[in-house]
Amino acid sequence: MNLTLLIVVPMLSAIAVLLVPNRQQVKWLALAGASVQLILAFALLVIYRNEVAAGNTAQMFFQQQYNWFPSWNISFHVGVDGISVAMILLTAFVVIAGVLVSWNVEKMTKEFYFLLLLLSFGAYGFFISLDLFVLFFFLEIAVIPKYLLIGIWGSGKKEYSANKLALMLMGGSALVLVGLLGVYFGSGQHTFDLLSLSKISIPVKVQMICFPLLFVGFGVFTALFPFHTWVPDGHSSAPTAGSMFLAGISMKLGGYGCLRVATYMMPEGAKEYANIIIILSTIAILYGAFATMMQKDLKYINAYSSVSHCGFVLLGIGMLTKTAITGAVMQMVSHGLMTALFFAVIGMIYERTHTRQVNEMGGLLKKLPFITTVLFIVGFCSLGLPGLSGFVAEMTIFMGSWEHPDTFHRVATIAACMSIVVTAVYILRAVSQTAMGPIKESYNHLTDATWNEKAAAIILLVGIIAIGVAPFWLKDLISPGAEIIMQKISLVK
């Protein structure tokens, strides 16, 4: 399959959106673009599985390479493995749901959809690129759309949040940039090509400097403690689709980068710093969970719980076992779908009640049966109910973590497990306060979800349930990629 289609389609639909005159056409064009993306992602999944079934054991499938800046040895090199396919699927799901949820955006509709599609362009490009320069290019492309989405269509202290987000993410990418340049020169190869860099072993001295730079840099994107502070502000101020993209796609760029770039290229560095990663991610998991307990605003609840859930991703990577890494990627996919759906539901409720304060709601189940049911499901997914994706992913991480017999890893694992109890407390409290009890007078006229909202919710629900009920297809997709990363790590003494 031609992977460049994955970036050409979003780009073309973004440009097309700018060119058509009226709002209706803009919306339908964006939806068409997002649907094509979803079809492409599914086609990629099918073709990839067929290739694997046919016995193709290449490390990266469907590779394409074009010279870009030959004097710097930069080439436009793309290719995917199972991990990237999983992330691309996630992106396609979130994009189409995001487009559907924003159906009623009145203000500057054209620009809104343009930025959404531009963001998806950056995300796809990031997940398919095998050249670190190209990867960095796509990573940064996604920053400005986020800034504008929050700043223009956001609510609350939106300018502050938009600024904070843009600057912190830029800070992250500045660290990534220095780390990449360190690898470029320090490896002695003068190349940004991921595959050629992974074949050699980068000098340990360089790894000791560049691994933390890259890991922390990407970590900022995925709410690595203590660089998580943009998450609550950014998510809560963003418009619904913005929060969905931020939590569902953008935070996953960081996790993917930590795994694919930092850990894969520099296994010695990863081993050296693994304990610090585990400590920081355990803190993030617990701190995020306890901080959520204190929140009254639905968006803040989900934002802080994202910090906690993304902590699991980094915990899985820090554990450096095949099962844990597989679990980390599953957690990325699961959390992406789940949190996008959570934000979508919050957006739907907010549009009707005009408040996001939990204590001002109540009894919504009577008036909004569809929306509140989805809220229940997504809440259960968040607290790890078996049968939904959250359980599968977190369980895999715990299994992988438990493979380490020493006390340190055990303590970290148990501490992380404890957070699930806290999660259950805040999720159940928030959901029950919203949905049950007596309904307020003023909410009696509320109407349930419209067709577009239902479609968005169902699309994401399908993903969550598919992973929860039949996790093996996702595990089989991811584990060959995790295996290759583990092979490199296991060579380290």
Place this chain on the structure above:
Amino acid sequence: MNDFFTILKPELIITFIIFLLLFIKIGKGTTNDVLLTLIQLLLLLNFIAGFFFNTEGSLFDGMYFSNPLITLQKSILSLGVYLISLLFADWFKKTQHLPEFFILMLAALLGMNFLISSGNFLMFYLALELASIPVAAMANFDLEKKISSEAAMKMILSSAFSSGILLFGISLMYGATGTISFTALPALLTGSPLQIMAFVFLFSAFAFKLSIVPFHLWTADVYEGSPIAVTSFLSVISKGAIAFVLVSVLYKVFEPMQAVWYNMVMLLSIITMIVGNLFAVRQQNIKRFLAFSSIAQVGFILVGVSGNSPDAVAAVVYFILIYVFSNLAAFGVAAAISSQTGKEKIDDYKGLYQTNPLLCWVLALALFSLAGIPPTAGFFGKLFLLTAGAAKANYLFILIAALNMIISLYYYLRVIRSMFMDKNEQPIEKINIQPSTKMALVICAAGVILIGLLSWVYDYIHEMV
């Protein structure tokens, strides 16, 4: 003799245009409209001519030399001047002394061309004077504004001061080595204290012209007081020319003293970036804002300069090419707004997107390019500068530069925020843009997007090095 004309072609063409304008001035008066169109045409021809019949070689006993890279650098400057003639049409049409303005501007451009080609410190000094004195006169061109004459005064005084320092440096250098020829100097440089002293003086003169901190104090006032056309000439064309010649002097002439100047360039780069950025954060006037941001950009150029490799030369030239497009686009939008409404404050831009969406996108593209955000060309320019600098494996330096990009993003976003996000009861009304300005803005915007993505532009430059 034939060589004389082809090697000296760029300078001869500019001289010819200057004479032509003189004759037009002496003859019967024509309207500014006709005259401006004529000038624009001539400048376009001048730019195009830069690509044909180029010969390498040196003249006047090595005082003047030319090679493909130098020709390319001259073309970049000519392109900048052509864009300036298009962008500020509004202001040009109102000005009383249009031919004089362009005579001065072309004289300065002539000086810059000689500067880039100079092979001897004498030539260097003369060319530098020719490149700076007309600019001081240009700064005074808003004749009825006091602030404009103040800018001219500051400009001429500081440039006289820096010339003094330069001459002192040159004489010390002559005293220490007995020569002022660029080709003979490297063999005689031993890094003795006197030579280092001479080098420091020479470098200070560069620092003045490039407004490297701590020699930047004249910049903001001059930029604010001068007409925007002059400000943009100063910040883009002047800076570009001096950066070109700085690279060639450091790499060719002072190569043996590399250990000395690497540390100097690194320290100055760090201070320049930090001071430029921190001061830009507080500015309200868009011209002052761009002045400080251009100081910070020079800090970035120095990161690349510290690399000392052919890649670094290519990166600097490439960055300047991008800088021409992005900075001129920013100045162009600012000029269009200020010439119709007189508003120059960043707060005045609040709600501009409601009334002038296209203008806003152009300014946003330009600012993103200055901040180094993809997919604009500035991203590639900055990245290559950093890559060139990183070849020295001084990662702390590169980290400081990368972190400075965050500060710069902060203040560029301030403008974006004013335009796109802040509400305003009475935003600036729909602005009428001159056709030629419109064309130049389109060229700039296209350049900002395409120069980065189309990698052959960089390859072309890299081949010349």
